[in-house]
Amino acid sequence: MSSIYDKYEAVIGLEVHAQLTTQSKAFSNDVNEYGAMPNHNVSPISLGHPGTLPTFNQRSPEYGIKLGLACGSEIREQNLFARKNYFYADLPKGYQITQFDTPICNGGSINIKLNDGSKKSIRLTRIHMEEDSGKSIHDQDPMFTLVDLNRAGVPLLEIVSEPDLRSGEEAYQYLAEVRKLVRYLDICDGNLEEGSMRCDANISVRLKGASEFGQKVEVKNMNSLRNVQRAIEFEIKRQIDLVEAGEPVDHETRTFNAVDGSTSGMRSKEEANDYRYFPEPDLLPLTITQEYIEQVRSTLPALPNELFEKYTTTYKLNEYDASVITDSKEVAMFYEKVVSHTTNYKSAANWVMTEVKAYLNEQAIHLSEFPLDGQQIAEIITAIDSGKISNSAASQKLFPALVSNPNKSVEVLAEELDIIQQSDDSAIQQFIQEVIDANPAEVERYKSGDKKLLGFFMGQLMRVSKGKADPKKSNQLIKNSLDAL
Ligand code: ADP
Ligand code: MG
Numbered sequence: 001m002s003s004i005y006d007k008y009e010a011v012i013g014l015e016v017h018a019q020l021t022t023q024s025k026a027f028s029n030d031v032n033e034y035g036a037m038p039n040h041n042v043s044p045i046s047l048g049h050p051g052t053l054p055t056f057n058q059r060s061p062e063y064g065i066k067l068g069l070a071c072g073s074e075i076r077e078q079n080l081f082a083r084k085n086y087f088y089a090d091l092p093k094g095y096q097i098t099q100f101d102t103p104i105c106n107g108g109s110i111n112i113k114l115n116d117g118s119k120k121s122i123r124l125t126r127i128h129m130e131e132d133s134g135k136s137i138h139d140q141d142p143m144f145t146l147v148d149l150n151r152a153g154v155p156l157l158e159i160v161s162e163p164d165l166r167s168g169e170e171a172y173q174y175l176a177e178v179r180k181l182v183r184y185l186d187i188c189d190g191n192l193e194e195g196s197m198r199c200d201a202n203i204s205v206r207l208k209g210a211s212e213f214g215q216k217v218e219v220k221n222m223n224s225l226r227n228v229q230r231a232i233e234f235e236i237k238r239q240i241d242l243v244e245a246g247e248p249v250d251h252e253t254r255t256f257n258a259v260d261g262s263t264s265g266m267r268s269k270e271e272a273n274d275y276r277y278f279p280e281p282d283l284l285p286l287t288i289t290q291e292y293i294e295q296v297r298s299t300l301p302a303l304p305n306e307l308f309e310k311y312t313t314t315y316k317l318n319e320y321d322a323s324v325i326t327d328s329k330e331v332a333m334f335y336e337k338v339v340s341h342t343t344n345y346k347s348a349a350n351w352v353m354t355e356v357k358a359y360l361n362e363q364a365i366h367l368s369e370f371p372l373d374g375q376q377i378a379e380i381i382t383a384i385d386s387g388k389i390s391n392s393a394a395s396q397k398l399f400p401a402l403v404s405n406p407n408k409s410v411e412v413l414a415e416e417l418d419i420i421q422q423s424d425d426s427a428i429q430q431f432i433q434e435v436i437d438a439n440p441a442e443v444e445r446y447k448s449g450d451k452k453l454l455g456f457f458m459g460q461l462m463r464v465s466k467g468k469a470d471p472k473k474s475n476q477l478i479k480n481s482l483d484a485l
Contacts, residue, residue, distance in 0.1 A: 005236075007207060008205045008207060010165075010166055010204070011166070011205070011216075012163065012232060013164070013216075014160075014174060014200070014201055015159070015200040016161075016198070016200075017156050017158050017197070018182050018187070018188040018190070018197050019132060019155070019156055019195075019196040020155040020157065021186070021188055022063070022155055023059075024057060025046060025155065026056075026057050026129075027056060027057065027131065028043055028153055032154050034194060034196060038148040039149050045153070047149070047152070048093025054097065059155070060129045060155045060157075061286060064104040064127060065288065065292075065293055065296045066185045066300060067105070067181070067187060069300060070300065071127070071181070073105035073106060073108030074105065075105055075293050077288055078287060079099065079102055079104055079285060079287075080100075080101075080286075081099060081279070081280040081283045081285075082098055082099065082277045082279055083095040083097060083277065083280050084275045085275055085276045086273045088133065088136075089134075089145065090151075090152070092152065097280055098128065098131070099129055099130065104129055104288070105126060105128075106126055108124040109123050109124055110174055110178060111305065112170065113173065114169060122174050123161065124160065126160050127157055127158065129155065129157060132152065132153065133152055134149040134151050134152040135148045135149075135150075167232070168230070172225050172229040175199055179197060180326075180327065183329055184301060184302075184329045185300070185303075192225065193223050195223065199222060200218055201219045201222070201228060201232055202217070204216040204217070204239070205240050214249060217239065217249060217254055217263075218252075220254070220256070221255045230258075231256040231263055234261055235254070250265070250268060251268065251269040252267065304326045307322075307325075308323060311325065311345075311349075317345060317349050328367075330367045334356075334370075334374055335348060336374070338352060338377045338378050339374075339378075340378075341375045342381045344381050348378065355395055355399055356372075356377065359399075371403050371406040380410055383410055387470045388421060388423070389414055389419050389420060420468065421468050421469060421470040422468050425477065427469075428473060431461050431464050432478050436481065439457070447485060454482070457478050458474065458478060461474055
């Protein structure tokens with residue numbers, strides 16, 4: 001059934017603020033850390049007291065260049081800083097230092113994958129450097145707004161997308177990709193819940209096929225990927241309802257309410273501040289040389305897209321496995337360790353995605369606390385592949401024993417657990433003789449043509465060998481023995 005909503009298309013652009021995980025702030029040596037005692041990491045420089053001067057943290061452009069290179073952006077040579085002036089309690093300086101018309105990165109793109117398997121490239125407008133404001137806390141005191149200035153001056157990258165997104169799901173995937181990227185690059189911890197990554201969504205609607213964009217509304221205060229999607233979906237419906245009712249969409253900033261998934265008006269853009277941008281007089285322009293860009297490029301880690309490509313083409317993993325593994329840098333790095341000791345890539349993926357993951361979930365621990373290293377997982381795989389232990393003995397006995405005794409070798413533990421498969425012919429031959437001697441009637445029936453009994457003999461062989469006879473080898477040997485009778 002078609003609905004009025006199908007006549008419309010949403011247009012969405014995201015502005016993402018990523019707090020950089022530098023040790024000190026953008027323009028002072030105040031400590032940059034989350035969760036410190038409120039107002040403890042604050043110096044006169046962060047407060048902009050008269051007579052203080054900002055000094056530039058070199059990590060900000062380094063991180064900006066990393067992200068720009070990872071997104072294929074153009075890196076600017078001459079970077080200027082500007083003051084963006086406004087009054088607010090959490091901005092004691094009265095201005096924010098930012099990049100106005102000379103962002104460190106221009107262009108570039110982020111590739112996303114949607115749930116239906118399709119792919120899309122989302123263009124970036126720009127990435128620029130700026131500093132964070134302090135934090136106003138509205139929900140801890142019934143009467144007052146509290147202000148924590150620890151955040152004032154923390155370095156940020158603002159990543160602005162073109163209005164290329166068309167649904168809440170696309171916005172979700174885009175933001176998930178940006179978060180994955182900053183985590184791989186180790187420049188931001190990407191924690192939307194704690195606010196170290198924040199996203200403002202610009203949303204408008206228009207009739208499908210229209211060439212002009214509709215009036216956009218900006219929505220703030222979504223603290224998870226899921227809530228970004230919910231806010232956008234609510235807003236799309238609200239705007240379509242307005243248009244259908246012949247009412248205008250106001251140019252405004254709205255806030256998201258996570259309890260009921262709605263958005264409500266915060267301030268109208270008509271009364272928007274005039275920020276009076278002007279060049280920051282206390283900072284010199286920053287020149288980024290080609291040489292420096294190349295130096296930063298040489299420090300880039302393997303990126304999730306490159307690993308995905310390698311896993312699906314060279315390692316022949318399916319797309320699902322490759323995306324599960326590359327979804328987290330930690331998991332991908334662990335997998336890399338495993339496959340540096342085995343070429344059974346598929347089995348390595350299975351072990352990381354099933355046994356290892358299940359153990360982490362069970363114990364409620366992080367991969368960094370996992371007692372085994374990649375090489376030990378590879379040794380288990382090699383033991384299975386060489387026929388030394390069976391798959392089931394490996395996952396049911398060896399793996400649990402190894403995580404409790406990570407210092408023991410796979411070899412020694414397999415001995416102790418008595419799960420080493422007999423693959424040497426003479427040992428298996430002895431078991432076969434036992435089975436033949438114990439079952440004369442079945443041997444007669446086999447000889448007279450009932451070849452299906454081979455399964456019965458294999459079962460008996462597994463019983464007398466207590467499951468330790470290498471099945472592939474045993475099957476061949478028992479068949480040879482019976483046929484020779
Ligand atoms: P502003 O001047 O209001 O900050 P910008 O042009 O800087 O607007 O764009 C801010 C963000 O809004 C960008 O991510 C951009 O892609 C997005 N955007 C611009 N126009 C629209 C629109 N009509 N609908 C949805 N998003 C839009
Ligand atoms: Mg803007």
